[in-house]
Each structure stands twice: as C-alpha cells, then as structure tokens.
Amino acid sequence: MGLLTDEIRALVGTRRVYTAPEAFGAAAGRYFGLAIGDDNPLYSDPEFARSHGLAGVTLPPTLVCETNQYAALPADAEGYAGHTWGLELPGTRQVRGGNRYVFGRRIRPDDVVTATWEITDATEKTNRAGADMLVVGSRVTYTNQDGEFLAENEETLIFISLGGAA
C-alpha cells in the first residue's frame, strides 16, 4: 500500500469547469452517427424527429459524454485534447474501470454545454493478483446555457502497482 498519498487525498473535491465556445451543432451529431454507423433518423431527419415529439434532430445521447468538443484545449504530446487530471503515479499502469451515464434529456443542436468535472473519491485496494491499486472516481456534470441538467458521467480510473503481482 502507499499509493493513496496525502497529495492524492487532497485532490478529492477538486473541480474543473469548461464551457463550450459555441453551440453543439446538428452536424456534430450527424457526423458522430456516421462515424459509429448509427443511422437512427432521430439524429439526422428533422421530420422524423418531429413525428416522435421532438423539436428537431437531437444528438446521439452518449456523444456529450464522449466528446472533447467543449474543452477547447490544445492537444498534448500524445494527441489528446480533452480534460485530464494530470495524475502521474510512478511505478503504476493506468486502466479505465468504467462509466456510469445519467441522461436528463436529449442534447439539442442549440445547447451550449458546460462540463463541470470533480474528483469524487480516491480509494486504495488490492486486486485479485495481490497488486496494490488506487481507484480514483470522478464525475462530470453537463448543463446548458440555461443551467438545465443534460447528463452526468461518473468515471473510474485505476492505477495498478507494477511492483505487485499483477
């Protein structure tokens, strides 16, 4: 054990807030649908969307949780241009545990997204192979320009000690 240092513990509650420089845009949703091969007309056909009670096309639901569009950050050395916590734990490898999404309503092209990231917890554990792990939980809440709740994404990052039996 020892991965959960005072410095890591002190990060719990840390927040980062990003507001997109422009509205999400219908083209972003249509392109995402094309990229993943999802041809649901709710994302591309305004008449079809209206016939199902929507004001027009909406974006594929998970896109808001997957995109870095709102962050407007420069790409790092590996090409990544999204939010990171910048956690570097020597002697560990980092893996992603999973996600939990909660959606309030469909994302609309005129939504201007604000993403509020927060580190929610940091817990030390031991995996089945006996290696020490640090499990860091974070939550990002997506709202729009009127403060409406759009979605929430809880993520788990796992740092596994390379000195253990993993």
Next chain:
Amino acid sequence: MSASPDRPAVGDAIAPLERTITLTDMVAYAGATWDWHRLHYDPEYAAAKGLPGPIVDGQVFGAYLVEMLQDGLGPDCFVQTLDFSFRNLMFAGETIRCEGEVVAVDDADPTAPTVDVTMTVTILGVGGADDRYAVKPASARVLLGRTDGTGRP
C-alpha cells in the same frame, strides 16, 4: 424471444448488434469526438507501446449499447442510465457483438413505464466464436414513451 417495441417482457432479448471496427472507423470516431490520442489510430505508436494495433476507444461501447437499445425498443424510448465496465482491450479490425436482456419491467405508472436491461459486449474471434468480453457487466434503465426524457432523475 425478441423484444417488442410496445411491451417488452422480462426475459426478452434485445436484438443484438454486431459491428467490425476498422481503423478507418476509429479515425472517424476520433474526429467525431475530438479525441486524437495516437493510441486510437497510429499503428506505429501502438507497436512502440507493445500493443498489436491501435486500441478502440472504450467509450464507444456506450454508443453501441445505446444504438442497440434504441433500435430494439424503438424511437420513442429514452435511455436514462447506462453503466458499463471494461474488461479487455479491443484492437482495430476486430468485431464485437452487443447483447441485452430485459431483466425488469415497471409499468406501475402506465404513462412512464421503465425497462431494465443487462448487457454485454463480446469480442469475436476466429470464425465468429466468442473470444473475450470488452464490456461486462453493463446495464441500462430505459424509459418507454418518453422520447425526450424527464429531466434530472
């Protein structure tokens, strides 16, 4: 069994979704999500990390699971929650099969019935046989007849 868009029942299977994810698909996804991490499209970079090829971005599995639910339960449903845990890496050119089963239906409020679904994402190997899980477990709560959700649950 097959799921009915009108009234799914416990034990119903959601029509599965299969997809081969090519490097071209991964480049398109990287562009669509503004995620240009080289692990997701650069074979030389992946090889230098000791990997057999570029890694499929795990978050895309959430998109495929929602696509399966939307197609299976119809356009008037709304995925309210989605949980998924990663199990194994997937590499460019591999094929997945998403599967789901209805495990609970709550229609006590006939204007807002909900359906709970458990799901998996399996990576297929030679001959289409199951090789390893990409995602397990996964689950979702889906609202029926509420195309645009209900606001914050």
